[in-house]
Amino acid sequence: xxxxxxxxxxxxxxxxxxxxxxxxxxxxxxxxxxxxxxxxxxxxxxxxxxxxxxxxxxxxxxxxxxxxxxxxxxxxxxxxxxxxxxxxxxxxxxxxxxxxxxxxxxxxxxxxxxxxxxxxxxxxxxxxxxxxxxxxxxxxxxxxxxxxxxxxxxxxxxxxxxxxxxxxxxxxxxxxxxxxxxxxxxxxxxxxxxxxxxxxxxxxxxxxxxxxxxxxxxxxxxxxxxxxxxxxxxxxxxxxxxxxxxxxxxxxxxxxxxxxxxxxxxxxxxxxxxxxxxxxxxxxxxxxxxxxxxxxxxxxxxxxxxxxxxxxxxxxxxxxxxxxxxxxxxxxxxxxxxxxxxxxxxxxxxxxxxxxxxxxxxxxxxxxxxxxxxxxxxxxxxxxxxxxxxxxxxxxxxxxxxxxxxxxxxxxxxxxxxxxxxxxxxxxxxxxxxxxxxxxxxxxxxxxxxxxxxxxxxxxxxxxxxxxxxxxxxxxxxxxxxxxxxxxxxxxxxxxxxxxxxxxxxxxxxxxxxxxxxxxxxxxxxxxxx
Amino acid sequence: xxxxxxxxxxxxxxxxxxxxxxxxxxxxxxxxxxxxxxxxxxxxxxxxxxxxxxxxxxxxxxxxxxxxxxxxxxxxxxxxxxxxxxxxxxxxxxxxxxxxxxxxxxxxxxxxxxxxxxxxxxxxxxxxxxxxxxxxxxxxxxxxxxxxxxxxxxxxxxxxxxxxxxxxxxxxxxxxxxxxxxxxxxxxxxxxxxxxxxxxxxxxxxxxxxxxxxxxxxxxxxxxxxxxxxxxxxxxxxxxxxxxxxxxxxxxxxxxxxxxxxxxxxxxxxxxxxxxxxxxxxxxxxxxxxxxxxxxxxxxxxxxxxxxxxxxxxxxxxxxxxxxxxxxxxxxxxxxxxxxxxxxxxxxxxxxxxxxxxxxxxxxxxxxxx
Ligand code: FES
Numbered sequence: 001x002x003x004x005x006x007x008x009x010x011x012x013x014x015x016x017x018x019x020x021x022x023x024x025x026x027x028x029x030x031x032x033x034x035x036x037x038x039x040x041x042x043x044x045x046x047x048x049x050x051x052x053x054x055x056x057x058x059x060x061x062x063x064x065x066x067x068x069x070x071x072x073x074x075x076x077x078x079x080x081x082x083x084x085x086x087x088x089x090x091x092x093x094x095x096x097x098x099x100x101x102x103x104x105x106x107x108x109x110x111x112x113x114x115x116x117x118x119x120x121x122x123x124x125x126x127x128x129x130x131x132x133x134x135x136x137x138x139x140x141x142x143x144x145x146x147x148x149x150x151x152x153x154x155x156x157x158x159x160x161x162x163x164x165x166x167x168x169x170x171x172x173x174x175x176x177x178x179x180x181x182x183x184x185x186x187x188x189x190x191x192x193x194x195x196x197x198x199x200x201x202x203x204x205x206x207x208x209x210x211x212x213x214x215x216x217x218x219x220x221x222x223x224x225x226x227x228x229x230x231x232x233x234x235x236x237x238x239x240x241x242x243x244x245x246x247x248x249x250x251x252x253x254x255x256x257x258x259x260x261x262x263x264x265x266x267x268x269x270x271x272x273x274x275x276x277x278x279x280x281x282x283x284x285x286x287x288x289x290x291x292x293x294x295x296x297x298x299x300x301x302x303x304x305x306x307x308x309x310x311x312x313x314x315x316x317x318x319x320x321x322x323x324x325x326x327x328x329x330x331x332x333x334x335x336x337x338x339x340x341x342x343x344x345x346x347x348x349x350x351x352x353x354x355x356x357x358x359x360x361x362x363x364x365x366x367x368x369x370x371x372x373x374x375x376x377x378x379x380x381x382x383x384x385x386x387x388x389x390x391x392x393x394x395x396x397x398x399x400x401x402x403x404x405x406x407x408x409x410x411x412x413x414x415x416x417x418x419x420x421x422x423x424x425x426x427x428x429x430x431x432x433x434x435x436x437x438x439x440x441x442x443x444x445x446x447x448x449x450x451x452x453x454x455x456x457x458x459x460x461x462x463x464x465x466x467x468x469x470x471x472x473x474x475x476x477x478x479x480x481x482x483x484x485x486x487x488x489x490x491x492x493x494x495x496x497x498x499x500x501x502x503x504x505x506x507x508x509x510x511x512x513x514x515x516x517x518x519x520x521x522x523x524x525x526x527x528x529x530x
Numbered sequence: 531x532x533x534x535x536x537x538x539x540x541x542x543x544x545x546x547x548x549x550x551x552x553x554x555x556x557x558x559x560x561x562x563x564x565x566x567x568x569x570x571x572x573x574x575x576x577x578x579x580x581x582x583x584x585x586x587x588x589x590x591x592x593x594x595x596x597x598x599x600x601x602x603x604x605x606x607x608x609x610x611x612x613x614x615x616x617x618x619x620x621x622x623x624x625x626x627x628x629x630x631x632x633x634x635x636x637x638x639x640x641x642x643x644x645x646x647x648x649x650x651x652x653x654x655x656x657x658x659x660x661x662x663x664x665x666x667x668x669x670x671x672x673x674x675x676x677x678x679x680x681x682x683x684x685x686x687x688x689x690x691x692x693x694x695x696x697x698x699x700x701x702x703x704x705x706x707x708x709x710x711x712x713x714x715x716x717x718x719x720x721x722x723x724x725x726x727x728x729x730x731x732x733x734x735x736x737x738x739x740x741x742x743x744x745x746x747x748x749x750x751x752x753x754x755x756x757x758x759x760x761x762x763x764x765x766x767x768x769x770x771x772x773x774x775x776x777x778x779x780x781x782x783x784x785x786x787x788x789x790x791x792x793x794x795x796x797x798x799x800x801x802x803x804x805x806x807x808x809x810x811x812x813x814x815x816x817x818x819x820x821x822x823x824x825x826x827x828x829x830x831x832x833x834x835x836x837x838x839x840x841x842x843x844x845x846x847x848x849x850x851x852x853x854x855x856x857x858x859x860x861x862x863x864x865x866x867x868x869x870x871x872x873x874x875x876x877x878x879x880x881x882x883x884x885x886x887x888x889x890x891x892x893x894x895x896x897x898x899x900x
Binding site for chain 2: 080088233265291329473
């Protein structure tokens with residue numbers, strides 16, 4: 001602090017007090033003017049963080065009133081239709097929060113809406129990172145950290161959904177119980193231990209509660225911390241643009257602009273969530289009644305983010321074997337394995353891609369998706385695969401809504417899951433390459449200006465306007481890769497891995513479109529002038 | 531490539547990374563550099579700047595108003611017991627006022643940042659994420675020193691026993707979790723249900739016993755054992771219900787295609803099947819009268835009641851277990867015995883608990899077992 005006046009201001013004094021005890025100034029000096037690039041898609045990560053804060057605050061409020069217990073009580077609150085009914089204390093207290101505590105319903109709905117936004121924003125953020133290649137070195141580890149956060153978020157969602165012990169959440173647990181029992185050898189025992197005896201038992205709610213409010217949030221906070229620290233160390237990626245290079249970062253300094261924008265955005269996200277929570281009902285759990293293993297209504301839906309798992313179960317044919325006297329439930333194991341493989345592949349994708357390209361350099365420029373057609377196509381196929389499983393979780397609703405036979409809807413979805421994924425891959429790749437070709441055209445021959453002129457010869461032509469140099473740079477600046485040749489390694493041997501890598505680079509880059517070179521541009525200019 | 535036009539810091543030139551399949555673009559274009567800064571309206575016109583300032587202040591004032599309104603709403607729109615309208619009003623007004631308080635700060639702050647704070651773009655150099663050569667060398671040195679001073683890799687016996695000790699340490703955790711559930715055997719406790727010989731079939735949830743005469747053709751009853759209603763919730767009411775829930779239907783006798791050995795399990799066209807789906811255990815609650823199909827709402831497994839609830843569609847593999855029933859002297863429906871096989875989703879040890887009296891439904895079921 002440079003206090004030149006005789007009487008230092010109060011802020012100066014306070015800062016000095018702090019710094020002399022914490023060396024805060026070092027932190028401010030190193031971080032205070034760090035630069036954050038600006039792009040709308042970079043806000044997705046912020047939304048995740050801010051909705052998480054809303055979750056923590058509303059969730060803390062809820063814990064003051066929620067009673068995580070399955071002890072039997074007879075409801076005596078103010079919701080008349082359920083009066084006198086036997087139910088668990090958990091469900092009764094969830095009803096009390098909704099009907100007898102001012103602001104309780106608001107906090108419950110805020111908690112649920114924030115959780116939905118949290119997971120939705122995580123999904124979109126992951127797509128942004130994937131499709132722009134922002135997971136490349138040095139950010140592979142942070143991709144994995146983010147992926148763990150995604151899984152933790154799903155776990156948080158599921159445990160939270162199960163707490164109120166209403167009919168819906170109990171049915172969700174029944175399905176989990178059945179899936180766990182399908183695990184070979186240990187499944188029966190895991191279910192038995194999990195539920196504290198026979199399903200549903202009276203232990204599961206307090207157990208999930210501890211996970212939901214203590215263990216999982218602690219992990220989420222820890223991983224968010226790692227995620228953010230790594231982001232600061234790696235600095236944020238930026239899109240290619242004039243003045244932006246792989247060696248700099250262009251944008252707003254933390255103090256004050258970025259801090260002001262981010263801080264304001266926090267209040268906007270929070271405010272919007274409260275506005276939604278006050279106007280739109282979510283999970284009207286009083287309509288479902290307490291959990292009972294017997295009734296269930298048609299069209300019950302899990303929360304949308306769990307839908308893909310439910311859909312996978314629906315699409316699986318009923319296979320089951322009895323081998324040497326033991327029962328193996330393929331109808332459960334295969335969906336679990338497919339989902340597991342899908343998640344693991346997505347998680348390690350950065351390492352796979354790096355092994356294929358062999359590119360060990362640091363990348364800080366976010367790629368435009370079209371400039372890496374194969375990756376973009378893989379991503380699109382993955383999104384399709386997920387989306388179909390997700391849609392399958394509503395196969396009965398699709399059937400009733402469009403007056404179709406639910407069997408046929410299921411067959412159609414099965415076909416779309418397998419054939420559709422291949423088609424989407426192929427189509428996306430073609431579109432990306434087409435867009436790249438269009439970019440080339442625009443660079444070489446300018447864009448169509450919409451202005452028609454008459455040539456001396458009498459014919460009409462549309463004037464093509466060249467891009468200004470700043471716009472042009474965005475189209476010119478991208479990395480290009482070529483398939484690698486099979487070459488012997490240092491020992492003069494050609495290993496199968498070398499062959500595999502060469503084949504994979506061919507798959508990735510064979511039909512690539514190379515960036516325009518200055519010479520090409522020169523030639524095109526001369527051609528256009530004549 | 532964008533890196534060419536920047537003179538790389540000396541540290542980076544030491545580290546040459548393999549570019550793999552990437553093409554070297556030595557003749558690339560050069561980066562045109564940052565475009566000239568475009569001033570905003572508020573930079574150019576003091577009047578507009580003052581207006582933006584007033585707007586920001588207005589939003590902040592609105593936020594204050596929102597906070598006050600929230601307190602007012604909390605007191606002025608109370609919840610009246612039993613009145614759903616008051617719950618909704620409380621939620622709406624309290625929520626909107628809090629939202630106003632938050633959005634006021636957010637929108638005002640954003641307006642301030644975008645219109646009035648310096649909008650000049652700032653450029654910061656990046657460096658490789660790795661530490662400097664010096665710190666890397668020092669880190670290696672420290673590890674080597676640590677190794678030397680402790681003798682970690684020299685004293686192999688110490689090292690290996692330590693690794694072994696730490697590796698074994700988590701093992702007690704496995705046994706620690708055994709008492710999550712009662713001492714009874716997991717498989718035994720789900721292998722049987724409350725149904726016993728003579729147990730009356732009763733309506734769910736009232737527990738009223740059902741007379742065979744009351745079951746008309748086409749109707750489906752949700753059924754529990756009559757003695758279930760004597761169980762309190764803390765005595766395992768839900769647990770037993772989750773095992774014993776049954777669906778009862780009467781079909782025209784000529785529609786029933788009964789397998790040899792199971793003819794005696796129904797009574798005059800009345801059949802009883804476990805309600806718990808053999809897929810992952812949802813209650814199979816939907817009965818289609820025309821087709822005599824039972825549909826599980828969870829994943830659409832469909833069971834044909836005319837043929838011992840065998841699976842006609844969906845991810846379930848096995849038919850719903852049948853409860854052998856008959857009537858007692860007073861005409862009430864009773865169970866002949868418990869189910870002959872475990873109900874609900876499949877589990878690893880399931881086949882060990884199939885009763886010798888069990889009669890498999892179809893060839894398909896016996897086929898895989900062989
Ligand atoms: S639980 Fe019945 S179909 Fe899955």
